[in-house]
Amino acid sequence: MQELEELQQKLLAMGSLVESSIHASVLTLVERRARHAEVVWRNEEHINHSEIEVDDLATQLLALQQPMARDLRFLTATIKINTDLERMGDLAVNIVQRALALIDLPEVKPLIDIPNMARLAEEMVRKSLDAFVNRDADLARTVLLSDDSVDRLRTSVYRELIDLMQQNPPIIPQGVDLILISRHLERIADHATNVAEDTLFLVKGIDVRHHAEAMS
Amino acid sequence: MQELEELQQKLLAMGSLVESSIHASVLTLVERRARHAEVVWRNEEHINHSEIEVDDLATQLLALQQPMARDLRFLTATIKINTDLERMGDLAVNIVQRALALIDLPEVKPLIDIPNMARLAEEMVRKSLDAFVNRDADLARTVLLSDDSVDRLRTSVYRELIDLMQQNPPIIPQGVDLILISRHLERIADHATNVAEDTLFLVKGIDVRHHAEAMS
Numbered sequence: 470m471q472e473l474e475e476l477q478q479k480l481l482a483m484g485s486l487v488e489s490s491i492h493a494s495v496l497t498l499v500e501r502r503a504r505h506a507e508v509v510w511r512n513e514e515h516i517n518h519s520e521i522e523v524d525d526l527a528t529q530l531l532a533l534q535q536p537m538a539r540d541l542r543f544l545t546a547t548i549k550i551n552t553d554l555e556r557m558g559d560l561a562v563n564i565v566q567r568a569l570a571l572i573d574l575p576e577v578k579p580l581i582d583i584p585n586m587a588r589l590a591e592e593m594v595r596k597s598l599d600a601f602v603n604r605d606a607d608l609a610r611t612v613l614l615s616d617d618s619v620d621r622l623r624t625s626v627y628r629e630l631i632d633l634m635q636q637n638p639p640i641i642p643q644g645v646d647l648i649l650i651s652r653h654l655e656r657i658a659d660h661a662t663n664v665a666e667d668t669l670f671l672v673k674g675i676d677v678r679h680h681a682e683a684m685s
Numbered sequence: 686m687q688e689l690e691e692l693q694q695k696l697l698a699m700g701s702l703v704e705s706s707i708h709a710s711v712l713t714l715v716e717r718r719a720r721h722a723e724v725v726w727r728n729e730e731h732i733n734h735s736e737i738e739v740d741d742l743a744t745q746l747l748a749l750q751q752p753m754a755r756d757l758r759f760l761t762a763t764i765k766i767n768t769d770l771e772r773m774g775d776l777a778v779n780i781v782q783r784a785l786a787l788i789d790l791p792e793v794k795p796l797i798d799i800p801n802m803a804r805l806a807e808e809m810v811r812k813s814l815d816a817f818v819n820r821d822a823d824l825a826r827t828v829l830l831s832d833d834s835v836d837r838l839r840t841s842v843y844r845e846l847i848d849l850m851q852q853n854p855p856i857i858p859q860g861v862d863l864i865l866i867s868r869h870l871e872r873i874a875d876h877a878t879n880v881a882e883d884t885l886f887l888v889k890g891i892d893v894r895h896h897a898e899a900m901s
Contacts, residue, residue: 527761641854652865
């Protein structure tokens with residue numbers, strides 16, 4: 470039905486805003502420029518507005534169309550994915566808040582892993598939504614693999630910063646904030662992973678949520 | 686309908702498991718005893734299993750009963766709340782992982798704020814679900830107030846540990862882990878807040894998600 474198409478387009482548009490927010494939040498940090506933060510605040514409003522719209526539209530379709538089987542699964546997945554997208558937007562806000570605090574403190578080190586995490590996370594958001602709207606199980610699976618890379622980067626960020634803080638205690642506030650930012654990026658990647666899992670369930674009817682071995 | 690009652694009971698049972706996991710995860714930390722962790726692993730399996738059951742049952746009811754208006758809203762809220770509960774269970778697992786790492790390191794300080802955060806979070810889980818099943822808007826509102834207290838405790842934990850680490854750099858690994866635990870508790874409280882917000886929407890038809898001023 471045409472309304473489902475409209476709903477998909479809305480989700481994709483939300484996804485683009487989320488990607489843009491992740492990008493701008495980490496750019497605020499890397500370039501140490503507060504003006505990039507404005508993008509995040511502006512997107513945040515749009516994302517929150519879209520969340521309510523998508524929820525209303527999906528619930529209306531459930532009520533009015535009384536869809537069966539596949540369309541029903543699509544609509545319940547949409548309700549979940551909508552929540553995931555909104556949380557990713559919140560996490561980008563959390564990142565930019567830490568980034569703005571960090572700009573006022575001396576620089577600790579050139580950032581490499583965190584921008585890489587951000588790039589991966591943005592890509593995961595885009596791919597997971599593309600996989601969802603195109604019912605593409607293979608693409609959804611690549612998102613789950615990227616999540617492992619993000620987790621490895623998170624561990625590497627953690628270890629490096631613990632070492633740096635121990636060598637140079639005055640940078641503890643910056644070190645802790647950078648660790649927190651890496652955790653926010655990890656959680657964004659987790660939400661994209663949820664979207665990919667919902668997609669696999671929709672397409673394949675297999676529930677990979679709690680038995681990753683079913684993936685292979 | 687009777688199935689809705691069954692669904693509510695399943696959500697309440699999941700909520701009890703989540704409370705028990707939060708409690709056991711922080712007890713592992715406070716009493717420095719690894720055996721408390723076993724409760725969390727055991728609950729985790731049950732929670733994951735319940736998540737799938739609740740999802741399936743809710744989707745079946747949407748398909749077979751073709752519910753209108755209020756029941757429909759209840760079912761879409763259930764699908765969201767189910768996800769929130771499962772994530773809270775995951776966060777208790779994250780806490781217990783950090784707690785087990787901390788047990789092997791020297792103790793840093795007597796813990797006061799973190800156990801208080803845990804108590805509040807457990808209470809928020811219970812109250813938010815009670816509010817949901819009893820359609821109790823007043824009770825749901827108390828959850829939103831508790832969330833502010835949790836946020837204040839999180840900030841206090843952060844500041845205290847940054848100070849302690851700067852005074853005594855060898856405890857940096859413990860300090861960072863304790864900050865991460867406080868963040869996990871904060872996120873559990875956020876999920877309980879989501880449940881309370883879904884309840885207010887269900888009962889009052891007002892969407893408090895992005896305009897808290899509508900609360901008063």
